[in-house]
Amino acid sequence: MSHHTPSPILRYVARPTVPFIQLYALYVLGHGEDGPGGGFQGGVIFAASIVLLALTEGWPYGRGQLKRGFTDALMPFGCLVYSGVGALCLLGGGAFLGYEALTTSLDPHVRNHMHHYGLMAIEAGVMITVTSSMLTLFFEMSRPEPGDPWELDEEDEAGGQHG
Amino acid sequence: MHEHLPVLVIVVPLMTALLIPLLSRFGGVRTAWTLVAAALGFSTYASWALLARVGQEGFVRYAMGGWLAPTGIEYVVDPLNAMVLVMVSSVGVLATLWMARGLAVDLAPERRSGYLTVFLLFVTGLMGITITGDVFNLYVFLEISSITSYVLIGMGRRRQALYAGYSYLIVGSIGATFILLGIGYLYQATGTLAMADLAERLPELFHQRNVLTAFAFVTVGLAVKMALFPLHGWQPSAYSQAPAGASIFLAATATKVSAYTLYRFVYTIYGPRFLIDVLPTARDLILVSACAGIVFGPLLALRQSDLKRLLAYSSVGQIGTIVLGVVLLDPAGTAGGILHMWNHAAAKGALFCVAGALAARTGGTRVKDLAGLGRRAPWTGATVTIAGLSMIGVPLTAGFQSKWLLATGALEAGMPLVVPVLLLSSLFTVIYVWRIGMLVWFAPDDVEPKVTSEVPWSMRIPGLVLAGLCLVLGVTSWAGTWAQAAAEALLR
Numbered sequence: 326m327s328h329h330t331p332s333p334i335l336r337y338v339a340r341p342t343v344p345f346i347q348l349y350a351l352y353v354l355g356h357g358e359d360g361p362g363g364g365f366q367g368g369v370i371f372a373a374s375i376v377l378l379a380l381t382e383g384w385p386y387g388r389g390q391l392k393r394g395f396t397d398a399l400m401p402f403g404c405l406v407y408s409g410v411g412a413l414c415l416l417g418g419g420a421f422l423g424y425e426a427l428t429t430s431l432d433p434h435v436r437n438h439m440h441h442y443g444l445m446a447i448e449a450g451v452m453i454t455v456t457s458s459m460l461t462l463f464f465e466m467s468r469p470e471p472g473d474p475w476e477l478d479e480e481d482e483a484g485g486q487h488g
Numbered sequence: 489m490h491e492h493l494p495v496l497v498i499v500v501p502l503m504t505a506l507l508i509p510l511l512s513r514f515g516g517v518r519t520a521w522t523l524v525a526a527a528l529g530f531s532t533y534a535s536w537a538l539l540a541r542v543g544q545e546g547f548v549r550y551a552m553g554g555w556l557a558p559t560g561i562e563y564v565v566d567p568l569n570a571m572v573l574v575m576v577s578s579v580g581v582l583a584t585l586w587m588a589r590g591l592a593v594d595l596a597p598e599r600r601s602g603y604l605t606v607f608l609l610f611v612t613g614l615m616g617i618t619i620t621g622d623v624f625n626l627y628v629f630l631e632i633s634s635i636t637s638y639v640l641i642g643m644g645r646r647r648q649a650l651y652a653g654y655s656y657l658i659v660g661s662i663g664a665t666f667i668l669l670g671i672g673y674l675y676q677a678t679g680t681l682a683m684a685d686l687a688e689r690l691p692e693l694f695h696q697r698n699v700l701t702a703f704a705f706v707t708v709g710l711a712v713k714m715a716l717f718p719l720h721g722w723q724p725s726a727y728s729q730a731p732a733g734a735s736i737f738l739a740a741t742a743t744k745v746s747a748y749t750l751y752r753f754v755y756t757i758y759g760p761r762f763l764i765d766v767l768p769t770a771r772d773l774i775l776v777s778a779c780a781g782i783v784f785g786p787l788l789a790l791r792q793s794d795l796k797r798l799l800a801y802s803s804v805g806q807i808g809t810i811v812l813g814v815v816l817l818d819p820a821g822t823a824g825g826i827l828h829m830w831n832h833a834a835a836k837g838a839l840f841c842v843a844g845a846l847a848a849r850t851g852g853t854r855v856k857d858l859a860g861l862g863r864r865a866p867w868t869g870a871t872v873t874i875a876g877l878s879m880i881g882v883p884l885t886a887g888f889q890s891k892w893l894l895a896t897g898a899l900e901a902g903m904p905l906v907v908p909v910l911l912l913s914s915l916f917t918v919i920y921v922w923r924i925g926m927l928v929w930f931a932p933d934d935v936e937p938k939v940t941s942e943v944p945w946s947m948r949i950p951g952l953v954l955a956g957l958c959l960v961l962g963v964t965s966w967a968g969t970w971a972q973a974a975a976e977a978l979l980r
Binding site: 397398400405408409411412414420421423425 | 492495496499502503505506507508509510550551552553554
């Protein structure tokens with residue numbers, strides 16, 4: 326570990342808030358599930374919880390939560406969830422992103438539910454991509470240089486590069 | 489599945505581009521290339537099928553998620569954008585074929601699959617701009633294609649590539665912001681973003697200042713993106729620094745899609761009467777900058793010593809020729825401008841394939857290294873000759889047909905001065921094509937050719953197909969018929 330140790334007060338105050346921030350991110354994602362929107366905001370809030378960890382516990386610890394290889398894969402994966410749901414609707418015989426086609430039932434109640442599930446699924450995709458993009462931006466721009474307080478030892482560097 | 493073609497033509501390459509970073513861990517570049525080729529192959533099939541369907545039905549519409557416009561986003565295909573779609577996807581497939589062996593010319597192995605992903609996203613963005621019937625969706629696709637093109641240019645082999653990509657990023661972002669501002673004003677004035685709806689509501693609002701401002705912003709923004717003289721500053725270094733494979737596609741299609749967008753705004757959204765009755769000054773301004781580009785583009789090309797820079801400057805002139813079709817507002821002139829998109833895509837694509845071959849054999853793209861190329865590489869020599877003749881507009885080549893239509897249109901529209909401008913530009917083009925032709929075929933015997941052998945077939949075929957297309961489009965009236973149908977649909 327580096328010579329720069331974070332203040333214990335900061336650490337003990339910040340750490341317990343992280344799960345609540347993440348829960349709140351999921352709440353934002355789920356709120357108003359019958360309309361579009363929420364995935365982006367939820368994604369940013371989720372990413373903020375990891376950023377908070379990185380700020381209080383140090384860059385290597387924060388990066389260790391979601392490694393480079395993992396976030397690299399999550400970015401296209403979230404988009405794929407979005408477009409994949411759209412493509413599933415096509416396979417179901419509907420229009421692209423016409424969520425009603427996700428069910429074979431003709432019951433309008435069920436079809437309406439399917440609309441909610443479809444919207445939730447694409448918003449989850451948005452959230453995944455936004456979280457991983459935000460984290461990539463943050464971690465790559467704040468990547469420690471030699472001489473910085475958070476100097477990386479070799480193990481961290483390898484973990485950061487390849488996940 | 490056929491009723492879903494308008495959306496599949498975009499979604500298939502988009503999803504494939506997202507899969508590549510996940511799948512190229514297994515099998516690397518080969519997997520990535522296969523996926524790109526398959527996705528673009530499908531898009532090409534889909535766009536030809538759409539063209540055929542447009543031929544039967546007049547136009548094709550597709551509502552996203554079943555939400556009809558103006559509530560939802562609609563994709564609309566008419567003869568004009570069916571033609572542009574076919575152009576973008578077909579050149580995309582040919583450029584991909586070129587890249588099968590051509591990636592090795594100027595890209596380090598570890599960058600290749602990322603490059604292919606970005607390339608596929610770039611093609612998707614351009615096709616999205618073309619097919620959408622919603623101006624905001626158009627802006628989103630414009631951003632996709634812009635950001636990916638900055639990356640593609642920056643991946644060039646030389647250090648200047650980063651600078652070229654960065655300066656395009658700055659200039660292009662300003663252009664894109666202008667377009668977004670214009671779209672914002674349109675939304676403010678009409679409360680809608682669907683093109684068909686805008687076209688209905690705008691004529692009553694022509695007296696409003698924000699509608700006029702929107703036109704100015706959109707036109708200037710698009711002029712930056714299409715490198716219309718005098719806003720072409722970013723383009724020569726962007727074209728010449730981009731990796732060879734990307735520059736084939738970039739030069740053949742990218743600026744033309746922006747020109748298509750200008751057609752869309754002028755004809756479909758504002759309607760042809762707008763430029764005649766409401767804002768004739770704008771018509772004159774666009775006409776002057778198009779004509780200036782037509783003359784100065786080839787003139788500036790004359791003094792270039794780098795082949796890709798030379799071709800880039802000649803593109804400045806050619807884009808002026810395409811934009812001429814926007815302001816002539818006459819059936820023949822409009823058809824000429826539209827036809828010139830195809831013709832120039834074929835000719836410029838073929839010429840950039842030759843530039844790529846030159847880079848593969850000599851490591852650079854100096855014009856003087858073409859000396860004696862015809863002796864050692866006759867196929868490549870034939871490609872550059874035919875495409876060059878088409879650039880001039882020699883009869884029996886594609887360039888002649890579109891320039892003829894444009895000249896006819898200019899006379900009918902009462903702008904006879906455009907004809908000598910076109911002739912002058914052909915004259916300047918003759919000079920540099922002559923210089924290239926002399927170097928390729930009639931270099932002195934004591935000159936040792938720098939290009940000692942042909943490039944592999946997979947790199948020769950794309951250039952040959954495009955050069956062949958210059959001849960086919962020149963002797964058949966098939967493309968002209970399509971362009972006239974597109975012009976009629978626009979002017980209706």
